[in-house]
Amino acid sequence: MDAQGMILAISEAQMGHKQGGIPIGSVLLLPNESDAEGTFTLLGSGHNERIQKSSPTLISALENAGRLSPEVYRKSTIYTTLSPCSMCSGAILLYKIPRVVIGENETFLGEEELLRSRGVEVVVLDNEECKDIMRRFIQEMPQAWNEDIGELR
């Protein structure tokens, strides 16, 4: 499931990049309990839309999943191409999503330690494609990137 989840998240990041946006993608998956191992339900998918929607707070994968019951979040896994910022990490904690699979944390290290300290399983894949996408974007649009992470320059 993890390899497939990351492929879906990367597709979202690439879609965001094609739209002129910040190329961070994410999906929320629910592992199927009764079916064959490794199958899942796609609950939601999305990419950063700061530029496309002038949105400073949209957490698209979770927003696009709509209103889910607390039970469902607690069985799901979230995949994200980049280490989650404090806002996205806070959403993971709010909904008690138990597992986060991260493409890479070299171009940006989010709140992985906070998540672990609260009992969330955090897996970092160190995926080269995820790093390439971010490196290129940060070179192309350093200001949009700094805005996205609240940095002054």
Place this chain on the structure above:
Amino acid sequence: MDAQGMILAISEAQMGHKQGGIPIGSVLLLPNESDAEGTFTLLGSGHNERIQKSSPTLISALENAGRLSPEVYRKSTIYTTLSPCSMCSGAILLYKIPRVVIGENETFLGEEELLRSRGVEVVVLDNEECKDIMRRFIQEMPQAWNEDIGELR
């Protein structure tokens, strides 16, 4: 400024309640630097829209403020009728908003300690009107409230 900020946040909570929503309101204010003490600019205001927009992640006050520069967030104060959940607290940390004024934290205690540990000034007004609004809502709609805070029941 704090009394006025909280009045605006309570107005937003009441607006949310009238719409059949979860009555939590918030505003983002920028203190004016050169003008008379206590004057401010309203950057954004909003209320919880989980029910109105089927939104699990909208942080309306910040979203309605639009894309602000990192410099502006760092000079602003956020007012919220209720202690901020982990997602909203994460947004405050992401954008390095230095000051949070909270109406009450009796019906729900959010991530105040995390905010303080990261250097955010946290002021709790212990406002009775904020408590009344939430108490009534939780009695009327316990399930929507549990969904909002990711609790099972």
